Amino acid sequence: MNPIKNLRVTPQRRVILEELRKVRSHPTADELYEMVRKRLPKVSLGTIYRNLDLLSSEGIIQKVQAGNSQMRFDGNPHPHIHICCTNCGRVADVHSGPDTAALCREIDTDFTILSCNVLVYGVCPEC
Amino acid sequence: MNPIKNLRVTPQRRVILEELRKVRSHPTADELYEMVRKRLPKVSLGTIYRNLDLLSSEGIIQKVQAGNSQMRFDGNPHPHIHICCTNCGRVADVHSGPDTAALCREIDTDFTILSCNVLVYGVCPEC
DNA sequence: GTATTTGCAAATACTTTGCAAAACC
């Protein structure tokens, strides 16, 4: 874990990352809080938020803003497309589709492009 | 205005829509509140929120979630790509680039696709 | 030993909601 900086390896940080990497569900901060709490019952929600923020700004995980009011988190930092169910809010990865780096090249703008984010809305098989 | 439903034409609603259509800045609810307040000093922020919600669910305007914590609004309901400055938060339209409907067709998923949203991050000329 | 991190609780930021009065058609 610790590719950069003065990021100390605390049990909280380690467990947060382990739990996040275990799932493919793109959990919200409070879902992750419940997951981590099973292993570290005294962890606080503030610690979850602080670490998710830190880990994502270090590029170790990624934040996913998917329509809902709550931020979601993805243990896979590699850019990829997400699809969000408009009915149940579930967020899934899209395994194949357009390459976001290629999309960037098609954009006509006077901004200096940094990244290109694709969020698809749809209805999941369960809904 | 009033394409559908029992949407009454109140001064508040009319001015909110007029002000939103006047600008290309994708204002937040409170920015729009200030704009509307110049013409209707007694308008309340709650009314702004309620109308923006209504107008967007009727497809008359659109909500734009652009990285920041605040929702932004676009008087142009036609789907198009937005670009958001990571430095100042400004949101602009992308005038030409990939067609989002075409992108949808490239997506490989077991969801039933409804729409495809592209949000580009970059640095604006001013920053 | 010292800087970072934690838990706790309070604070913040944005948005939504309940309700009675006002306005629209």
Added chain:
DNA sequence: GGTTTTGCAAAGTATTTGCAAATAC
């Protein structure tokens, strides 16, 4: 006249922050 909409204020939801104690290195 009846239903929708408004203003106001209070509540709600998600997230951030201050601080002293605890911990990592």
